[in-house]
Amino acid sequence: MQVPAHVEYDKATSVEHALALLARYAPEARVLAGGHSLIPMMKLRLAQPEVLIDINGLTDLCHINLTGDQLRIGALTRHAQLLDSQLVGEHFAIFRDAERVIADPIVRNWGTVGGSLCQADPSEDLSAAFAAMKGTMVIRGLDGSREVSAREFHTGPYETVVAPAELLVEIRLPVRPGGGSGYLKVARRAGDWPVGAAGAAVWLSGDIIADAGIGLAAVGATHFVAAEAEEYLRGRPATEESLARAGEIAAESCRPVSDQRGPADYKRHLARELTTRVLRVAAARAREANQEGPA
Amino acid sequence: MHLTVTVNGTEYTRDVEPRLLLIHFLRDDLGLTGSHWGCDTSNCGACVVWLDETPLKSCTMLAVMADGRRIRTVEGLASGGTLDPVQRAFAQCHGLQCGFCTPGMMLSARWLLDRNPNPTETDVREAISGQICRCTGYENIVRSVLWAAQNGSHA
């Protein structure tokens, strides 16, 4: 019988209220957003918080908007909103690609972007995608806000820099011209967690890679990032050879573990294969964008 | 704690434990046993109901989270004794066998058709991809949804 243990419940009416509740009950409180990670853990009694703070009423955290050259995504944005957003699709194909293969349409209706990031599952697709895009997380506490790079957000499996009395409120993404991005995932079945997945962004200057972002999920990449491969690509032409080499470098930097999704060496191979493939996609999209000219 | 929720147009107020899952609230407290649970892990979709305007998996939601909101279950698919085209379609196209996944499948289908009245086969398959049917191989579920799209008037 999988049902949660006793728990208290409070509904936050504002971010400030949520923070005050967290301050009062932390560390025994957990923030309840979509609940699609937390509630299953509670049903298995692997998580037994004393208090749940329901933030689903905080509609001011559900936004997706363009502010200057930043795309701002509220932490309570549902996966389906991210997938359906024209604004996101226009600037960040990687999220459209990734969201289409995250869980399923019904789960995406209710699961949240912030919840997925804060759960910090090492296989989380969005963590890799935001890392690839070099996003910034905005974290609120009672004392104010702080910003943390998506690449420093996760401190380990199921661990983030968000303190018990803090709340992730927003993710910001720089909108930079000349870029293209994409996401590829190998899964055992639709809706499953990835066996391996790679997201990439490439910014081209002519056919020279001005900058690149590579995010990897489920293959043991530190902070979900293939930093050495990105470094390798900077300043090189976006040729098949350099993309393939970047894939090799990305794979070398991974520390995958064997599990029922596959043996470690296969996952390392996937990291290479998918990195190279998704770099191709990203570079092609960047070329397309550059041909169309700046919007 | 106190919970007020409108299910299929009827308002209910109950005292519930915060930990009570929405699926158990609907089935055990309200006696609306048309929604089922099948997996506990939000993989099978037997428990799909609508919260306000969107379907969700009610085994992975606390009843108290629905406070002040509207729920639609399979019992609320027909209106005034007239079956929804989706319901007619599932019977017409043999879209069900044991009937256990059927309520969730129909609620997802209704949502798809509301947003996309002329779906492709792929659209239908994607729409139900978070739901497991062990009987039909999905073939006739897909046909049912496409039939409902073609024969979609509620009349």
Add this chain to the structure above:
Amino acid sequence: MTAEQGAHEQAGAYGSLGRKEDARFVRGQGTFVDDIALPGMLYGTILRSPLAHARIRSIDVTAARAHPQVEAVITGADLAERGLAWMPTLAADVQAVLATDKVRFQGQEIAFVVARDRYAARDALELVVVEYEQLPPVIDALAALDPGTPVVRDDLPGRTGNHIFDWTAGDQATTDAVFAAAEVCVGGDMIYPRSHPAPLETCGIVADFDAVAGRLTLWSTTQAPHAHRTLYAMVTGLPEHKIRIVSPDLGGGFGNKVPIYPGYLCAIVAAMVTGRPVKWMEDRSENLMSTTFARDYHMHGEIAATRDGRILGLRARVLADHGAFNATAQPTKYPAGFFHIFTGSYDLQAAFCEVTGVYTNKAPGGVAYSCSFRITEAVYLVERLVDMLARELAMDPAELRMRNLLRPEQFPYTGPTGWQYDSGDYPRALSLALDLAGYDELRRDQAERRERGEYMGIGLSFFTEGVGAGPREHMDILGLGMADGADLRVHPTGKAVLGISVQTQGQGHETTFAQIVAHELGLSPDDVEVVHGDTDRTPFGLGTYGSRSTPVSGAAAVMAARKVRERARIVAAAMLEVAADDLEWADGKWRVRGDPELALGFAEIAMAAHSPLALPAGVEGHLDASAVYNPPNLTFPFGAYICVTDVDPATGEVKVRRFIAVDDCGVRINPMIVEGQVHRGLADGIGMALMQAIVFDSAGNCLSGSFMDYLLPTAMECPSFELGATVTPSPHHPIGAKGIGESATVGSPAAVVNSVIDALAPFGVKHADMPLTPANVWCAIHGRQGRSDLAVQ
């Protein structure tokens, strides 16, 4: 899409009639066991072992009993006082209801906590304290018989190892001689991994004991309500006529709901102890980790042939992992089920198989999941071997099959392991499948794609099923012969109620059985109500599994209807004042020979049968009749399947592009329902071939205990299926029907695997074990054959 050949004129009430069941299901008004709520009902939940193998030092339930919501906590010791700590299995072994001495698999039942609500019952589980002494587990079936291996079943007197049985079929000497002389012999090891039927509704029960009347009523997820009633009577000592089992709507079964599980008995005892109704429903993990699994066959097969592609012989050696208790559900005489039908659909000289069953520290079971008593394993083995042979001979696998299929004139055909196949036109079915697939064009397309570095596979499978168990003299389960009854009551206005012993889990019996009776009596199916799943209202029979409903119970319904029809003839003769012999049955009426306009329909006759009309001496009136059907033989459905896959060798991903299935199940009562059954089985084949497996780590932890890890196919993995049909009636079945419930599950996994292996031929891959996950495909390409039944290393 359906293409049909050889269909007989199926007038009358047969045809693709919409289902009677659907009206309630589309409204959410089905009644499943968990929908049943009785006044004062309590909820039971089971404490299960976290360990695969351990001695129980102590169980302390004091704190759990003190929980304010708890009404009872039952342990094995409590059951032992009633003689119920152990129960017989369907394979004549014993199984612990609640463990007293040891736990023998992860998830084994230890204590039953009964509380006023589900949540409190779950809370109180945590208050039960069990002290274990951990023992080394036996997980690898291949090592279970090694000297020095721990003994799983030290409860059985005198047992010193994990061996359960050895069983053989066929003639070993002849077979060995054929192999010794053969020009070509190929073969290899294959694992058919443990899988689980996983019906969407888990198993459960509501038990209600009326202590005053001494009457026990059970609402239970059972595919075999009558057999369960008898077994409960034997186990509990309650008189059988005081036990009523209601099997309401079932959310699928697929063999999972055939055995009796400890939870059922615990709920019964709890209802007696507390004096209140008790409900027990498994959660999904409990279902996957403790109820009957399927397969788990470690097979070595060999096929002998001439160089020009004439199959001569087959040999198989199998190690069968039965888990901690031998609880397989099959005719008792056949400890390996019907595996020895492994000669498949081919005309060959000799065959021999030997099967050894072993105990391991895993959940009990083995025969389930639409397997037709292990024909699934047999078909997989032979169809893989035929493909291996085709590769060896550099012959097209379709051509090799066509060359060796039994010819129509060979039926009835007695195979080298003793089966007598009733009827078949195998080449016709294979030809139709090849046509539907556009086989030659597919092969050309495949060759072109390979040039481009694309890897498309085309996989064939031809299967022969044996269903409808079975003849009483050969087939029984724990002494209960496998005949089934039907009870047809006819009301004065000509409406009929048919009581049947079998139990629908989605197969649509309420519709098809009404069609059967309506067809025999010239009625509309609307005029026939089918009653099932209530032992107080239906005749005895062994239930629905092994595709036996239509072959056995359907035949019983026909026989009962024909008795009714003959009674009606006497009444009609009296009404028309002619001799009964002067009447003939035509177009749904009794008609006077030579004057066909002088005719009586069933409603008129029924009213007269209940009227004061004078009837011949010895005829008492009314039309009711009952029948018991003892099948003279199994029926043998068959089919030809073709699966087309695309494989990405760099990632190992497999996509099923097309699935063509031609089935011959004899006469089709309701083709729409038949096709629905086939669709399901094809999805099963995709699931088993590509993703479904119950896997254990070396400590005996079940790694597939939820739908996050035990993956079932979704709509995204299934293509739109392309079906075809041929109709070869069974000569010994009263309406020529053969049964269809399991055909596609039996036949399809081999087609998928053959397709993937075909796609990988350029890489030199000759075999890879299911499930062909991306990782397993990639490993196969790189020459690594791991153990797909154990944890990934």
